[in-house]
Amino acid sequence: MPDIKLCGDNAAMIGAAAYNLYNDGQFADLTLNADPSLELPYAKSMLN
DSSP states (O other): OOOGGGOOOHHHHHHHHHHHHHHTTOOOOTTOOOOTTOOOTTHHHHHO
16 A cells, blocks of 8 residues: 555545455445445554
């Protein structure tokens, strides 16, 4: 994971998160809605 100062591209960050969830077999159905304040549980450990 690059330094936080290099993580400005939202599309790349969402793609990386989606890739991890996809590899874990976690999929959403068609009722999924956007949540701009969603926290990714593993992300905080990457920032330390």
